[in-house]
Amino acid sequence: MGPVPATGTRRHTLTLPAPDGVAAAARLLVQGGLVAFPTETVYGLGADATNGAAVAAIYAAKGRPSFNPLIVHVPDIAALDGIATLGPEARALAAAFWPGPLTMVLPLAAQAPLSSLVTAGLQTVAVRIPGTELARDLLRAVGRPVAAPSANPSGRVSATRADHVLSGLSGRIDAVLDGGPCSVGVESTILRPDPSVLLREGGVPAEAIEAVLGRRLSRDTTPGRVQAPGQLASHYAPGARVRLNRAARAADGVMLGFGPVAGDLSLSAQGDLAEAAANLFALLIEADATARDRGLPHIDVAPIPDVGLGRAINDRLARAAAPRPDQA
Structure with a gap:
């Protein structure tokens, strides 16, 4: 799978080792550049969320549909003042899970300084405080909200290492801050x-949120109803076709195992969902390269228990397996 074509000027992409590269990365962002940086979840492709031209460059670099909103990253809850309005539940969840892998879609504050491209025309904004000190150090150094979708071509597998970012976006962005692999x-x-209302499964299990709220969550994760990032039906897709819930290797596919189901690669031989989540995107990329090298059309994935982080994994796998126009 080659790079997805994107409009925009070709850029020389720097690799900035962390933590020494934080200051240089922040300068690039303040100047309107595009910088990929690691969070605990995946690498994000950052731009100054108040700079319309910079945000437009994210869409161009990723080849991202303009109707898909972006997540705004801030270093602390005080930085949301004037950007979003937090109600009682939002404050309780922020106290429980921020910094961390929870994004909340909040009412947009009056006169919020964000580019309208960030919200894709909605009257809400998706915000979070990332869980790594490195990401928060960068955000503090920038001193502005940073819009950052996943640092990969739109619809393709998310990046969990700097080399994944460069594989998909080298020449389209200004720099990647290399902080090593993402933990979640x-x-x-x-x-x-x-x-x-739950819009997307992810790094915080729904059960943990329900424990804070004291009630069950309602869910609206319908693919295609775009209220927040990551709700497109076809997403996270490698070049090979993905087949789910496979119990054994097949001759025409590369097998991603889990637990007792062996594979060419294993998300977690011990059946550990946290390990599987951390490995998911990196192994999808590796399986896709293996399938391409072997001339095989499929990536087969073992069944994943649909509980806790397993629901987030299955959500990503279902979107990876969804039909795409280029696979018709």
Whole structure:
């Protein structure tokens, strides 16, 4: 699978080792550049969320549909003042899970300084405080909200290492801040609070949110109804066709195992969902390269228990397996 074509000027992409590269990365962002940076979930492709031209460059670099909103990253809850309005449930969830892999879709504050491209025309904004000190150091150094979708061509597998970013976006962005592999490995959980509705499974299990709220969450994860990032039906897709819930290797596919189901690669030989989540995108990329090298059309994936982080993994796999126009 080659790079997805994108419009925009070709750029020389720097690799900035962390933590020394934080200051240089922040300068690039303030100047309107595009910088990929690691969070606990995946690498994000950052731009100054108040700069319309910079945000437009994200869409161009990723080849991203303009109707798909972006997540705004801030270093602390005080930085949301003037950007979003937090109700009682949002404040309780922020106290429990921020910093961390939870995104909340909140009412947009009056006169919020964000580019309208960030919200894709909605009257809400998706926000989070990332869980790694490195990401928060960068955000503090920038001093502005940073819009950051996953740092990969739109619809393709998310990046959990700097080399994944460069494979998909080298020449389209200004720099990648290399902070090593991401620890969680799947994107943040997204919900709309007050009252809370789950929009996307992710790094915070729904059960943990329900424990804070003291009630069951309602869910609206319908593919194609875009209220928040990551709700497109076809997403996270490698070049090979993905087949789910496969119990054994097949001659025409590369097998991703889990637990007792062996494979060419294993998400977690011990059946550990946290390990599987952390490995998911990196192994999808590796399986896709293996399938291409072997001339095989499929990636087969063992069954994943649909509980806790397993629901987030299965959500990403279902979107990876969804039909795409280029696979008709």
